[in-house]
Amino acid sequence: MNQVPKPYTNEELLKMDPFIKYWENNYLVNIKNEVFSWERSRPLRLLMNIMPYQKIPIVLIAAGPSLDKNIHLLKDYQDKCLIFCADIVLFKLIENGIKPDFVINIDPHPEISVGWRDLEDNWYDTSEMTLICPTTANYETLCNWKGKILFFNQIDKMTGHKGPFLEKLNKSTSGFGSIENCFFIGATMFQVSSIFNPSQVILIGYDFAYTNNKSFCNGLMERRAIYQLKEQHIPVTEETIKSHAQALNDLSVSRRDLIARLNDVDIPTTNLFKLYMGTLTNLLIRFKIKTINCTEGGIFTSIQSAPFEECLKILCKDAIKKYDIFDPKFLSSRRKRKKK
8 A cells, every 4th residue: 555645844845945045045135235224125014004095096917918908008097096017017017108106026036127128128217116025035136126115024824834934034124014925926916905995906917827828918028038048148139039038938838737718719827827816816805805807818707807998997087196105204294194
């Protein structure tokens, strides 16, 4: 009779977990370089305490293949909602004349900043934008970001190996405010949006699938290709970028292990995508925030959906005053209001 293998201990899981070493190294480097004391750095707790916005619509922008269909529509509404985007898709907003209010990061690898450059590999000006990221963010990534930064501690279930590790690691920044680690930036964006008690959360780019056999929206794989070609010391030309980007996309799509059938159309996806989708669905149930999916593609059908343009017209009617939450005068006024 075959013996049932013993479950791994937490100590063994710590050694096997690919993120643990990145988190630890990044955090220690950030402490050494006094990143959390930079003039342009603040803890996320600041945002939680002053609550600069209440009951306003928030648009969350992920990097799914369907994003190309409707991202351009947001340009005329960016003063009527708050805009959060995943770090890797910042380029898509800038290309469409959109300035996000917050850019969200969770990936501890330096390659994540590929979305902050154009196809000539020139860095975009982020000096007037705010990045929200964990205290375990990559130091190189933080240096390449020129705007303000809000830091949070990632937390995880204390019954597993990640929770106790992160609690111990983040001891020096324990008062910064926490966001649950879900390994999916779309879930992190949603959790951050909940701080504002929004009137409505609107999702775009949340495909959870390889819509039209694409991994991401147009342009992202080309930027990853440029980064990797430079890392491998391969000449960066129009031909090598195109070839390498296609190879990256093909490799990603080849990992599909599920097929979702919607409206008589087969859409390739993965068990991991479905896990992420389930994670987000559970967060929606827990936070009870009105959320509508305007992705216009993909497989996320468990919540209400509608065309993005229609939702913008209905939900984003009034202009919103935007605040500089780092401004001492603004902070002072908020504190006085809170005391009253």
